[in-house]
Amino acid sequence: MEPSFVEKRPRGRPRKTAQDRDDGNRRQLLISGAARLFRQKGFDATSTRDIAAEVGMQSGSPFYHFESKGALLYAVMEEGMRSAIAQQAGELQKHEHLRQDPRGLLAVLIGNHFNVLLGPGSDFIPVMLYESRAITASQRALLATLQGEYEAPWVPVLQALHDAGLLRADVKLARLMIFGALNWSVQWYDRRKGATLEQLTQAAMALFIQNPPP
Amino acid sequence: MEPSFVEKRPRGRPRKTAQDRDDGNRRQLLISGAARLFRQKGFDATSTRDIAAEVGMQSGSPFYHFESKGALLYAVMEEGMRSAIAQQAGELQKHEHLRQDPRGLLAVLIGNHFNVLLGPGSDFIPVMLYESRAITASQRALLATLQGEYEAPWVPVLQALHDAGLLRADVKLARLMIFGALNWSVQWYDRRKGATLEQLTQAAMALFIQNPPP
DNA sequence: CCTACCGATCGGTAGG
DNA sequence: CCTACCGATCGGTAGG
Numbered sequence: 001m002e003p004s005f006v007e008k009r010p011r012g013r014p015r016k017t018a019q020d021r022d023d024g025n026r027r028q029l030l031i032s033g034a035a036r037l038f039r040q041k042g043f044d045a046t047s048t049r050d051i052a053a054e055v056g057m058q059s060g061s062p063f064y065h066f067e068s069k070g071a072l073l074y075a076v077m078e079e080g081m082r083s084a085i086a087q088q089a090g091e092l093q094k095h096e097h098l099r100q101d102p103r104g105l106l107a108v109l110i111g112n113h114f115n116v117l118l119g120p121g122s123d124f125i126p127v128m129l130y131e132s133r134a135i136t137a138s139q140r141a142l143l144a145t146l147q148g149e150y151e152a153p154w155v156p157v158l159q160a161l162h163d164a165g166l167l168r169a170d171v172k173l174a175r176l177m178i179f180g181a182l183n184w185s186v187q188w189y190d191r192r193k194g195a196t197l198e199q200l201t202q203a204a205m206a207l208f209i210q211n212p213p214p
Numbered sequence: 215m216e217p218s219f220v221e222k223r224p225r226g227r228p229r230k231t232a233q234d235r236d237d238g239n240r241r242q243l244l245i246s247g248a249a250r251l252f253r254q255k256g257f258d259a260t261s262t263r264d265i266a267a268e269v270g271m272q273s274g275s276p277f278y279h280f281e282s283k284g285a286l287l288y289a290v291m292e293e294g295m296r297s298a299i300a301q302q303a304g305e306l307q308k309h310e311h312l313r314q315d316p317r318g319l320l321a322v323l324i325g326n327h328f329n330v331l332l333g334p335g336s337d338f339i340p341v342m343l344y345e346s347r348a349i350t351a352s353q354r355a356l357l358a359t360l361q362g363e364y365e366a367p368w369v370p371v372l373q374a375l376h377d378a379g380l381l382r383a384d385v386k387l388a389r390l391m392i393f394g395a396l397n398w399s400v401q402w403y404d405r406r407k408g409a410t411l412e413q414l415t416q417a418a419m420a421l422f423i424q425n426p427p428p
Numbered sequence: 429c430c431t432a433c434c435g436a437t438c439g440g441t442a443g444g
Numbered sequence: 445c446c447t448a449c450c451g452a453t454c455g456g457t458a459g460g
Contacts, residue, residue: 068456130344207391272445274439
């Protein structure tokens, strides 16, 4: 039998080095640890003690970096949105040659969105999607601005597809339903089995987009 | 100024009559009150005291009817599924003349699903969709059986549409994405403004179903 | 960032 | 079904 007072963390708490004092290092660690737990167990079911333990801190220490548990949740969401916006912009730039091909552009947007939702390190946006009840109205308003920024490139693409007869539904409702179809994948997609993200993208395109008229 | 000790509920607690002792009456009241609050605030953010107050009981009394808060949540979900299954079966029977028309059948299924999600008294299924993290694995397995029962009529309809060239995506992925598109409406649909459920159904049909080949 | 702690709330129960 | 209550947990803080 091991004595019960052995430390669970190897070598006790992390050593303090000059690096550690480097401002936002620990703060970032808290944000990503919180994102992981919020996604796994939900916001309410995750205690600030859980989060502290996840990153090797004592129970009161998260409050040195964040005013409140809610502020930490909001930080997760905001960081998720900002990085998703940047990632999407990068993909669009990489495929700039598709500028006149709304079909190809939609495939790029959908593929990237699946990556944001289900790819590696993809805890932030699912948390934002499924925990928005837990933030304040003014935080929700701030996030809505970022969401508008994220959705902005989709609008002309969907409109062009509509005009070309490749997307028959009302553009606004189509956008809401397409995002629903994609966002829901968080509930059922299993990385280890089933389709790849590319196959998901192809299926989505086949589902939403009409056969080009001959 | 009104004195602050006035009772908020008219006439104090409800009188005990022979009706009230009628077994499942209070139990049902608890289930639907809990459904309303779970949907509004989420499972974790709703206390059993909130639920008791919602139906005019004292704080300990819900536990006379349910073993635990979790059992009450499960009761909400199971009742939601059973009633959705029954409602769907009724709609299909009412439109039996569409037996050879998979397009028409899908419109019936989608229209009914929007009603289950967004229609009057529609708290149960949204709770089931968005609080499944809070139930046990064996409860989840029981619900999965009911969900399979609910989805069963969709499968041959989608397969027939696929065979007819009206649905191009892989049938299983199409089903998952269609449910996603519909279920997500819980997050954005506002009964007071925007489209009717019929318009939603039409938009969904236009989005998913190809133009019939000439 | 840790230690030690507080007040509030919560799910649940005994006893009637 | 109510009254009175318990133990546990939680978000958060003072003081170092």
